[in-house]
Amino acid sequence: MGNKREVVLPLSYDEKDLANRFCEFFLGKIDTIRNGLCASIGEMSGSRNYISADQKFKGVHLHVLPPATLEEVKKIILKAPSKSCKLDPLPTHLIKECIDTLAPVITNIVNMSLAESIVPSTFKEAVVRPSLKKANLDKEVLKNYRPVSNLPFVSKVVERVVDTRFGSHIMLNSLHDDMQSAYRTGHSTETALIRVHHDITCALDNNSCVILLMLDLSAAFDVIDHDILFDRLQYTFGISGTALSWLRSYLTNRSQCVSIGSVHSDNMVLKYGVPQGSVLGPRLYSMFSYPVSEICKKHGMAYHCYADDTQIYQVIKPLDNWDDITERLEACLEDIKTWMCTNMLKLNQDKTELIVFAPKHKVKSLSKLQLNFDGTILSESTCVRNLGVFLDQTLSMQQQTNAITKSCFHQIRNIGRIRSYITEDACKTLVCSLVTSRLDYGNALMYGVNASSLSKLQRVQNTAARLVTRKKKFEHITPTLMTLHWLPFKFRCQYKLLLYAFKALHGLAPSYLSELILFVQTSTI
Numbered sequence: 001m002g003n004k005r006e007v008v009l010p011l012s013y014d015e016k017d018l019a020n021r022f023c024e025f026f027l028g029k030i031d032t033i034r035n036g037l038c039a040s041i042g043e044m045s046g047s048r049n050y051i052s053a054d055q056k057f058k059g060v061h062l063h064v065l066p067p068a069t070l071e072e073v074k075k076i077i078l079k080a081p082s083k084s085c086k087l088d089p090l091p092t093h094l095i096k097e098c099i100d101t102l103a104p105v106i107t108n109i110v111n112m113s114l115a116e117s118i119v120p121s122t123f124k125e126a127v128v129r130p131s132l133k134k135a136n137l138d139k140e141v142l143k144n145y146r147p148v149s150n151l152p153f154v155s156k157v158v159e160r161v162v163d164t165r166f167g168s169h170i171m172l173n174s175l176h177d178d179m180q181s182a183y184r185t186g187h188s189t190e191t192a193l194i195r196v197h198h199d200i201t202c203a204l205d206n207n208s209c210v211i212l213l214m215l216d217l218s219a220a221f222d223v224i225d226h227d228i229l230f231d232r233l234q235y236t237f238g239i240s241g242t243a244l245s246w247l248r249s250y251l252t253n254r255s256q257c258v259s260i261g262s263v264h265s266d267n268m269v270l271k272y273g274v275p276q277g278s279v280l281g282p283r284l285y286s287m288f289s290y291p292v293s294e295i296c297k298k299h300g301m302a303y304h305c306y307a308d309d310t311q312i313y314q315v316i317k318p319l320d321n322w323d324d325i326t327e328r329l330e331a332c333l334e335d336i337k338t339w340m341c342t343n344m345l346k347l348n349q350d351k352t353e354l355i356v357f358a359p360k361h362k363v364k365s366l367s368k369l370q371l372n373f374d375g376t377i378l379s380e381s382t383c384v385r386n387l388g389v390f391l392d393q394t395l396s397m398q399q400q401t402n403a404i405t406k407s408c409f410h411q412i413r414n415i416g417r418i419r420s421y422i423t424e425d426a427c428k429t430l431v432c433s434l435v436t437s438r439l440d441y442g443n444a445l446m447y448g449v450n451a452s453s454l455s456k457l458q459r460v461q462n463t464a465a466r467l468v469t470r471k472k473k474f475e476h477i478t479p480t481l482m483t484l485h486w487l488p489f490k491f492r493c494q495y496k497l498l499l500y501a502f503k504a505l506h507g508l509a510p511s512y513l514s515e516l517i518l519f520v521q522t523s524t525i
Contacts, residue, residue: 001049003196006520007261008132008135009130009139009260010138010139010141010142010267011140012185015049015260015261015262015263016260016263018260018264019257019258019259019260019263019264019265019401020258020265020266021142022128022130022142022145022147022260022265023025023128023257023258023265023266024268025142025143025270026128026147026222026258027268027270029143029219029222030219030222030273031161032273033218033219033223033346034223034272034344036047036150036346037223037341037344037345040341041341042064042352043114043340047291049342050228050229050231050232050233050339050342050343051232051236051291052339052342053291053294053295053339053426054232054235054236054290054294055236055290055294057173057234057235057236057237057238059172059173059175059238060172060173060238061168061173061238061239061240061241062165062166062238062239062240062241062243063240063241063242063243064241064242064243064497065114065162065165065242065243065246066109066114066165067110067111067114067115068110068111068114068161069107070103070104070107071174072104072161072164073106073107073110073157073161074101074385075211076157076160076161076339076448076493077095077096077099077103078096078099080092080156080157080160081247082096083153084153084277085127085150085151085152085153085362086127086150086458087122087125087127087150087151087152088152088154090155094319095153095382106154106157109154109158109388110157110158110161113158114161114162115248115495117242117245117246117248117249118246118249119155119158119246119249119250120492121253122152122155123151123152123154123155123158124155124250124253124254124255125151125152125254125255125256125257125267126149126150126151126254126255126257126275126277126385127150127256127258127264128147128148128149128150128256128257128258128259129148129258129259129260130142130145130146130147130148130151130258130260131145131146131148132145133145133146143191146278146299147222147256147258147276149256149275149276149277149278150277151275151278154279155286156278156279159250159278159280160279162246162250162280163279163280163283165243166239166280166283167283168237169237169239173237173238175236175290175521177286177290177293177305178510178511178512179180179195179293179303179305180286180306180514181304181305181306181510182282182286182292182305182307183282183286183509184509186334186503186509187244189306189388190441190442190444191386191453191500191509191512192304192306192387193386193387193389193442193445194362194444194445194500194513195510195512195513195516196304196311196313196386197391197395197445198516199302199313199315199380200212200313200357200395201395202397203315204357204358204359204394207318207358207359207362208315208316208317208318209315209316209318209356209357209358209362209366210313210314210315210316210356210357210358210383211313211314211316211325211329211354211355211356211369212311212312212313212354212355212356212357212386212391213311213312213313213333213352213353213354213371213378213392214309214310214311214352214353214384214386215309215310215311215312215336215345215347215352215356216306216347216348216351216352216353217340217345217347217348218346218347218348219273219291219346220284220285220307220308220345220346221273221274221275221276221281221285221308222272222273222276223272223273223345223346223432224272224273224274224285224288224344224345225272225343226251226252226271228246228247228288228344229251229274229287229288230244230247232286232287232288233247236287236290236291237287240289250280251274253269254269254270254275255267255268255269255270256268256270256445261324261380272344274288276293279440281506282307285307285308286305286307288343289305289308289310289345289431291339292305292310292336292339293305294339295332295335295336295339296312296336297331298335299328299331299332299335300328301313301314301328301329301332302314302315309387312332312333314328314329319468322369322447325373326369329371330371330372330373333351333373333374334373334374335369336371337349337374346440349374349376350376350380352378353378353381353384354369354371354378354379355380355381355382355383355384355391355393356369356380356393357391357393357394357395358394359394359395360394363393363394363418369379383399388441388442389441389442389445390403390442395444396449396450396453397445397446397449398453399451400442400445401446401449401456401457402452402456403406404438404439404457404460404479405457405459405460406458407438408438408439408460409463410465411434411435411438411462412431412435412460412467414434414436414463415427415430415431415434415467419467419470424468424469426471427467427468428468428484429466431467431468435460436461436464436486439457439461439489439492440492440496441461442499443489443492443493443496444493444496444497446489446493447493447494447496447497454489454490457489458488458489458490460489461481461486461488462477462481465477465480465481465484465486466480468484469484497525500513501517503515504516
């Protein structure tokens, strides 16, 4: 299908030397960020109080992590992806095949770890593979690569058990941030987009404007200070005793090495951060950054988070004072920046994006908005990419339509090259995986767009259907779509909205979607 499997890496004659360079760079980047933050903290007046925005926990503390049952461990193993790491003594698929024999052993390992509050050193190792962030970036520059960590499979099983305990504790004490959509059942980037999109479209329908700020953090997961994290888990989330001791063991003395081909760099100890690619890492980050939501609420700002992607937005009604809104936004940003600096997180002003949504008849008359963010002037953008979806100033979704169309037709051409060598079922599987998935992501946001945009996306689906069934260009497409059991694109958008409405009515959707459902009572005569 024309996909190149070659690994893009800087030019080097010695793989060992390149691996060590990468490892030193990834760790050096963290030290550079922290040194800059320490310098900024030194310039601040007043004492460093990193729990100033936290609310003290008042519920039932989590002192002990209950042991896992054999059935629980089996369920975790069978539901896990069949991916393996170089550190695994057995491939994951083989563990699943021998689960009746191995599950009791793994359960015993899990329960010993929980009881003794010790995570074995072999479970705290990671193999990192550098991955180029974007294809058009210079491959010789190390900062253009992101570290992708691989962890031992059994260590993830232990983490999953602990994660369920933390999840139950948070649920029992209502500690979830309702507007945090990352790594929660029923929540996704799509549900987050639907809520933000809904709030913006309602404002535009009421002849109002909306200012949206998308914050960017540098190496958010990698720079987390462990001491601050432990204090916050105890003070804000009520995690103490052996449960907190297990976490200390989990995060202390972790190490990583960079893998280039068959060669590994030297092992280096990680002093900071939560492991990316792990089960617990994202949850720990969400708990660490929990006070950001309190800051937004204090300033009366609407917000939504997905892990370290934070967006703040404010509706501006026709009679509102723009200068007052601007000052409030700048004050909110300043408080967030101060909190993050105090808590050793690096807020990247240069990559923070600003956009103003407005009704079509107001766009040209609006003056260019600029915000002063810690000495950096944030200029207004005409289009931003939010969780993989392009949003323009009037929410016409034209750029999103063009991006989907371009991407889908590229995949269709690739499949077309091998169409004569594969069966119809195999072709249908490829199309559903590579084309239909792109059409379906965020399609609830496409409901109500203009007919030209819908026709472009329908043309993509028609072309894919003809590719699968090998129909000619000018044959009527409706019978073909019916044969494949494919809803036309317009109705797929309606179906997605109805699906979320059904989930919201039956308690299967996030609370921020359920609260949008309004019940209309009709009077009976």
